[in-house]
Amino acid sequence: MxxxxxxxxxxxxxxxxxxxxxxxxxxxxxxxxxxxxxxxxFEQFCLGRPFTEMAxxxxxxxxxxxxxxxxxxxxxxxxxxxxxxxxxxxxxRRLLNLAQILQSHALSFFYLSSPDWLVGWSSDPARRxxxxxxxxxxxxxxxxxGLRQFGQQVIERLGGRRIHQAWAVPGGVRSPLSADNRAxxxxxxxxxxxxxxxxxxxxxxxLDGPLxxxxxxxxxxxxxxxxxxxxxxxxxxxxxxLRLVDSRAQVVEAALSHDAYDTFLGxxxxxxxxxxxxxxxxxxxPQGLYxxxxxxxxxxxxxxxxxxxxxxxxxxxxxGGTPASxxxxxxxxxxxxxxxxxxxxxxxxxxEVLLQDPRxxxxxxxxxxxxxxxxxxxxxxxxxxxxxxxxRVNEDGLLTAVNLIIATGQNNLAMNRTVAxxxxxxxxxxxxxxxxxxxxxxxxxxxxxRCYDPCLSCSTHAAGSMPLHIExxxxxxxxxxxxxxxxx
Amino acid sequence: MDLVIGIGNPLRxxxxxxxxxxAQARSLAAGANRSRLNVLVVQQLTPERVLDLxxxxxxxxxxxxxxxxxxxxxxxxxxxxxxxxxxxxxxxEPAELLALTALLGGRAPAATxxxxxxHALDHGQGLSQxxxxxxxxxxxxxxxxxxxxx
Numbered sequence: 001m002x003x004x005x006x007x008x009x010x011x012x013x014x015x016x017x018x019x020x021x022x023x024x025x026x027x028x029x030x031x032x033x034x035x036x037x038x039x040x041x042f043e044q045f046c047l048g049r050p051f052t053e054m055a056x057x058x059x060x061x062x063x064x065x066x067x068x069x070x071x072x073x074x075x076x077x078x079x080x081x082x083x084x085x086x087x088x089x090x091x092x093r094r095l096l097n098l099a100q101i102l103q104s105h106a107l108s109f110f111y112l113s114s115p116d117w118l119v120g121w122s123s124d125p126a127r128r129x130x131x132x133x134x135x136x137x138x139x140x141x142x143x144x145x146g147l148r149q150f151g152q153q154v155i156e157r158l159g160g161r162r163i164h165q166a167w168a169v170p171g172g173v174r175s176p177l178s179a180d181n182r183a184x185x186x187x188x189x190x191x192x193x194x195x196x197x198x199x200x201x202x203x204x205x206x207l208d209g210p211l212x213x214x215x216x217x218x219x220x221x222x223x224x225x226x227x228x229x230x231x232x233x234x235x236x237x238x239x240x241x242l243r244l245v246d247s248r249a250q251v252v253e254a255a256l257s258h259d260a261y262d263t264f265l266g267x268x269x270x271x272x273x274x275x276x277x278x279x280x281x282x283x284x285x286p287q288g289l290y291x292x293x294x295x296x297x298x299x300x301x302x303x304x305x306x307x308x309x310x311x312x313x314x315x316x317x318x319x320g321g322t323p324a325s326x327x328x329x330x331x332x333x334x335x336x337x338x339x340x341x342x343x344x345x346x347x348x349x350x351x352e353v354l355l356q357d358p359r360x361x362x363x364x365x366x367x368x369x370x371x372x373x374x375x376x377x378x379x380x381x382x383x384x385x386x387x388x389x390x391x392r393v394n395e396d397g398l399l400t401a402v403n404l405i406i407a408t409g410q411n412n413l414a415m416n417r418t419v420a421x422x423x424x425x426x427x428x429x430x431x432x433x434x435x436x437x438x439x440x441x442x443x444x445x446x447x448x449x450r451c452y453d454p455c456l457s458c459s460t461h462a463a464g465s466m467p468l469h470i471e472x473x474x475x476x477x478x479x480x481x482x483x484x485x486x487x488x
Numbered sequence: 489m490d491l492v493i494g495i496g497n498p499l500r501x502x503x504x505x506x507x508x509x510x511a512q513a514r515s516l517a518a519g520a521n522r523s524r525l526n527v528l529v530v531q532q533l534t535p536e537r538v539l540d541l542x543x544x545x546x547x548x549x550x551x552x553x554x555x556x557x558x559x560x561x562x563x564x565x566x567x568x569x570x571x572x573x574x575x576x577x578x579x580x581e582p583a584e585l586l587a588l589t590a591l592l593g594g595r596a597p598a599a600t601x602x603x604x605x606x607h608a609l610d611h612g613q614g615l616s617q618x619x620x621x622x623x624x625x626x627x628x629x630x631x632x633x634x635x636x637x638x
Contacts, residue, residue: 134592142592
């Protein structure tokens with residue numbers, strides 16, 4: 001007797017989605033789907049707008065990663081103007097992106113994911129959230145909130161507001177950094193570093209203990225990994241070569257062309273999800289599955305380039321690197337969490353390096369020009385992975401075509417694979433007709449999605465205010481049993 | 489140290505009234521040479537604001553309120569623990585933020601809500617005529633709170 005288990009909605013992620021698990025007649029997993037149930041529509045309603053508005057428009061795609069879209073849009077605008085922003089503008093954009101990645105990773109790690117392992121996988125859902133974390137470990141919660149606030153404050157000091165600021169523009173940025181703001185940011189770094197060091201120490205104890213299995217096996221499968229890299233293949237967040245490596249650490253593509261992304265990336269729209277499925281064209285769909293984001297960036301880069309972050313990268317690979325890759329590539333999705341902490345370290349060190357260079361205060365921060373190209377692609381690394389903004393404009397600079405390849409979408413195939421893998425591992429051997437759906441199964445499957453920290457919608461996230469309704473139905477659609485949870 | 493937090497979206501008509509009135513606190517404080525007053529203007533309350541509340545003795549939240557017919561000051565209590573069990577949103581109510589502050593730091597500041605009536609929430613900047621007419625009363629209540637009479 002076949003059955004369908006539906007987890008709707010998936011909680012503690014950004015956006016709205018459900019998971020459907022299809023069991024065959026033996027109660028074994030036959031299919032798993034991560035279904036995204038919202039449509040943003042930006043690719044359509046931006047048509048006809050001046051390309052110069054896109055940094056402001058697309059930053060409103062999301063309230064968590066507005067900076068990412070703003071930077072990608074500004075980069076695309078650079079190319080449409082055919083200008084090279086001044087060096088100071090590049091440094092300031094990088095500073096902005098490092099702050100953005102830091103605050104976004106803090107949100108993901110502390111608010112959304114850590115309650116699972118700090119409050120408990122099978123704990124009461126009413127407590128398995130940031131409030132439960134505050135009760136269980138107020139010091140950790142305070143540190144996480146502080147890190148997020150620090151990143152937001154850097155963004156605010158650069159661009160005037162924490163969310164939806166209008167600072168990065170085609171040609172550069174609107175204003176230079178003041179000496180006062182530079183001094184203020186530098187003064188906050190020691191506390192931020194101390195917080196991250198405490199968190200890393202505590203998290204590594206968990207990885208050595210109760211999370212040892214997850215670090216190696218949870219959501220683990222071979223895949224390609226894609227990310228930007230800088231000189232010598234170093235970790236990069238803003239611009240550089242687009243590189244693809246496989247699970248054996250072989251470089252599949254060393255420097256893919258940003259402008260020709262559609263020659264190597266294809267997109268498929270499945271009927272059961274509103275989120276597109278990008279894939280690597282040479283391998284076809286769905287074999288061309290690839291992953292982006294923190295795990296991919298750490299797998300693709302040769303090194304990060306700052307001392308503490310490089311030491312953490314060595315630890316990261318030592319814990320989860322596979323034998324097939326000589327310990328170089330980590331394939332478990334669960335390792336995204338440690339990867340985020342490593343990247344927070346990289347961001348803190350990167351911010352300090354930028355601020356210690358007096359050129360960060362240079363006043364020339366914007367190049368100006370008229371329209372000089374009718375098509376361009378801007379690429380940057382968002383917290384969740386590589387982000388593409390592709391615009392075509394007419395002679396008046398009005399948009400005639402927009403294609404956005406969002407980081408989360410590029411992980412869509414991988415998220416579906418992870419859900420299947422985790423469900424297969426967690427399902428009881430026999431799911432009888434009256435079997436209760438274990439709470440541990442529900443949360444573990446959701447946690448598989450949380451590894452990727454998906455950002456599925458604009459700016460709202462309401463975990464706990466949406467009830468969780470699980471239904472078990474037989475092949476005829478008759479309801480066998482159901483569970484309703486008011487919030488988690 | 490006192491804190492005034494204006495809440496609202498200035499691109500949604502009267503929803504921006506909280507931000508407008510809170511911003512007036514800055515000029516009032518400067519005119520009265522009050523250095524122990526901070527003013528924040530936010531689109532919505534998020535958990536990070538806990539760190540701002542932990543450092544203050546009194547806080548005034550200024551927000552548009554659909555149920556309000558006239559500007560008024562309302563003392564705020566900390567939300568009960570059960571309310572927090574409903575989960576996390578990017579948008580917190582003032583009482584929930586106070587509860588988070590108490591949970592994390594053992595105490596919450598004395599809190600008041602300046603409720604401002606709304607009449608139009610259409611997309612766009614600027615207040616409705618009705619909202620503008622009530623600004624003097626709102627300003628008087630703001631001053632009352634700043635002077636410690638509320």
